Each structure stands twice: as structure tokens, then as C-alpha cells.
Amino acid sequence: MLRAVEPLEQAIAARAGTAAPLAVRDLTVAYHRKPVLWNVDFTAPAGGRIAIVGPNGAGKSTFIKAVLGLVPRVGGEVLVFGKPVESQRRAIGYVPQRESVDWDFPTSAVDVVAMGLYGRLGWCRPVRRRHLEEARAQLDRVGMADFADRQIGQLSGGQQQRVFLARALAQDAQLYLMDEPFAGVDAATERAIIDVLRELERAGRTVICVHHDLQTVPEYFDHVLLLNLRRIAAGPVKEAFTEANLQRAYGGRLAPPELVAAVRG
């Protein structure tokens, strides 16, 4: 890690909730008066690679969207590096689910990546040549340099996911929130995402991913947040990603062999 932090210091910071990349307290979210997240507390460790895991409809994506302010919070508080999330937009990078946008949109891969720079550019400032060059460099990092000028609808699903990843890299954020980046991607894309996660870890950035594949959790991530409407468990993978916790999160819906395989990695 680039920014090594003493364990004691980290513990104090986590308790105070000030320096933590993300500190969520008592978060409650409801759609049409139906609660989808109840009183969730979570503190992300600095430089961590954190998986959010839980069954379908557990509120994993909602957690990320509520943190970003994309869905209204009924209650609770979200602090990013000790400040309200609204004032910390530049510190956060976001990778939405691939299905959330219209890939027929008339734009190229490099244009989409350049959108990651819009926050830094500010209102009404145009995208210039050097911004597009920066976007091309980010596409290169995910192995997509050859596809920069392709209309985004002509890319494969995995390539589209890498475009989103490059866009998040362009944001040059301290905290990354990714919604199922590994969902339905090819092997090349999976490797590219893992490389980026490692690179971000080395640079001391914090990454939080909604993740659906339990088998790969111990391999890709070092921390985990188990959700099912409420927080089931959270902590280092070794401590929190246990059979008992998974059983609680999935409510017995997980067949035992699958469960054992997941916990053993």
C-alpha cells in the first residue's frame, strides 16, 4: 500500500469514523414505503477491497445507490473521509451496472471514458483534446485502446464493462463503488478487472464491489459486508465470511456443498 497506516491509528480512526473512506451509520432506505435496507452500519477500512454479498433483493445495489445519493435515504448518515458524501463527490468513483444505460447511444468508447472527467471539468467547460488523450490512456489500462473510436453498442458485454471501468479510473477517485463489475463478463475482462483492483489497492485506494459469485470472494477481496435487508456481518474475509454468517444471510437457501466451497475459496 502506498499510504501505510498504523493498525492502532486505523482502529482509532475507524471508531471515530472520521478518516475512514466510507462510514455509514444507521442507514435506512425504502421504496414506496417498503423498507429495502434497515439500520445498516458499515465502516470501510482504508485501502480495502470490500465485497458486498447477499441474496437477490438483499439491498446490495441499493446500498451503493443510497451512499451516492441516487436513491433517497429515509434515515442515517453517510460520511466519506469524515465529511458528508455530498461534499466529497470528487473523491468517489462509480461503476454502475452495465444494464443501467442505453448502449445504442450515439457515442464512442473514448467519449464515455471522458465522462469520468466531467466532474473535474465543472459545468459548461468543454472536453478538450488533452481530456480525450487522458481517456485513451485509461482505455489502454484495461486493454481497450484499439476500441477507443468504436460506437459503444458494437462492443461485447465484457468490453462495455471495461469501458465503464476505464471511466471510473479516469475519475481518479479515492473510493470506488462498483455495482456487479464481474457480472457476465468474459475471461479477458475478468483478468482486466482483477488487475485494476490490485493496482488500486497498491495505490491505497478503497474499492467496494457488489459481488454475486461467492466462490471468488476470498480470492478477490480482503473484506466483506454481508447484507440481507440488515447488516448480517462485516469484517475481514477470514473473520466475517463464515459458514454461519452465509447461512444467516442466505436464510438456508444455499446448498451446503456450495457453501463449503465458498468459504474455503
Add this chain to the structure above:
Amino acid sequence: MEITLADFLTIDLPAMLVGTLAGIPCALLGTFLVLRRQALIGDALSHVVLPGIVAGFMISGSIATLPMMAGALAASVIAVLLIEAIRRLGRLETGAAMGVVFTVMFAAGVVMLEQGVGTRVDLDAQHALYGAVELTYWRGPTDWASLLDPAIWAALPHSITVLAAVALLTVALVLLFYKELKITTFDPALATSLGIRASWVNAGLILMVAVAAFEAVGSILVIAMFICPAATARMLTDRLSRQLVLSVVFAILSGILGYVFAAFVPLWIGAANSLTAAGMIAAVGGVFQLLAMLFAPRYGVVARALSRRGEIPA
């Protein structure tokens, strides 16, 4: 029948200007509406503004632009609030709520029009539905050289000045907020997470749509110009900037050719009457769309059939 140059400059040129200038802002804003899958918002607002325009006219007692424009904007805001209220209280989906609001408000506008102001000049149901493209006269120019005289330009009809101002304002706003319009159309969640409030950009876009719908004299022209040029341009390019430029080109071509087909072609082929300009402009817009669907280089029916044949070895 011979058309003199003086007639052309007095009657036909201003009508063509009205047709093209009204189309430009519609084409630009329509590009974003079509990409947002909200193409019918232009249609809805063009109906919704009618009671506002009539109310503005009845209260001020004049056909000055400002009170009618204020009425149109007020009606748009009321419509948006009503749609939201019906959606929530009536538990209807947005499309149904919009359908209810815009038909009821349009009907109210027609009733107000017939009862309140039907007998007076320049504001009647005919105008509201079909537009009054051919009712604009420019008293002054008699030949091309006279267009160089500033005094002639001072006599330019007020409606053309206003249309030009709205067109310029729309071009300026789209250039200034191009990046914001693009990202909120493509990925509103990312935009909001970056601090570009998608809801503000949406509100601004809808406001401009209301202004353009009000200015574009007549519902038929508005509906056609919001959708046809944008949809035609989409068939021809994969770049948003080019789509915007092409949509303006098609709006201008529709305005000019539509008028030619309405005013001149019937006379050339010996018909007794000319046709309605707004209707013909809309029809030409539809023909462009049809041609693009058939013959566009990549997305056209013909091109796709040819490329399919190329892929399958005989």
C-alpha cells in the same frame, strides 16, 4: 400562374423563414428527447401550452409574445405538477398520466379558444392546430437588392424576430451545456454521482421544449419537427455532435422543401389551390425519415440486407 420576385420576397420568403426557424430548436431539443425515449414530451407540451397561450391572450388582450409565452410556460409547469400528482395519487404509470393531462388541457384550450377569442384575428383553432406559416408577410422587400436596406429589415415581421431569437438561444444553450445534456441523457446516475444534477438539466430541457413548442406555431409542425429530424439524423451517424448538426440540416430542408411542395408545386402542376405549409413540412420530415430508414449507409434496411448477404457465403 407566374410568381413574381416581389411576391416571393413578401409572401414566400418569410413563410420559409418561419418554417425553418421554428424547426431548428425543435430539432436540437428533439435529438435529446428521442435519445431519452421521451419523444412524445414535445407532442404533449405542444398541446398543454394551448390553454396557457389563450389565457395569456385573454388577460393581456393582445397577441404580444410575452404574455402568451408566460401563459405557455405557466401551463407547462402546471402540467408537470398535474402529471406527477396523478401518477402518485391515481397510481398510474407516467405515460397514462401524461395522456390524461395533455388531452384534458388541450381540450380546455380549444374550448377557451372557441368561446373567448374565436372571433378575433390571428388566434383561432386553425392557427393552433395547423400553424400559420403562410400568414406571415414581410411588407417591404421587392427585389434581392432591397434586402441590403436596413429599413426593410426593420419591417421584418415580429414573429420571425422572436423565432430567430429562440433558435439562437437554443443553439447557444445546447453548445454551452452540451456536456451536461450528453451525460444526463446517457447516464443520469453517473451524472448525479459526479455532482451534475440530472433533475436540473431535465427541468431546463423541458422548459426549453415548452418555449420551442410555443414558438413553433401549430401542433402538427411541432410534433413532426421534434421527432423526424432527430430520428432521421440518428440513422446516419454514431456521434451525438453530428446527429445534432444533421438534425438541424433536416429541419431546414424540411422547412424549405415542405413550403415549396405546399405553395409552388400545386400551382406548377395546375392545381387550383396551394396546400397547408405546416402539413407539407411535416410530411417532408416524414419522407426524410422513410428514406433514411431504407437507404442509410449502416442502419438502413438496404445496407443491412446487403451486409447479411455478404456474411453468409453462397
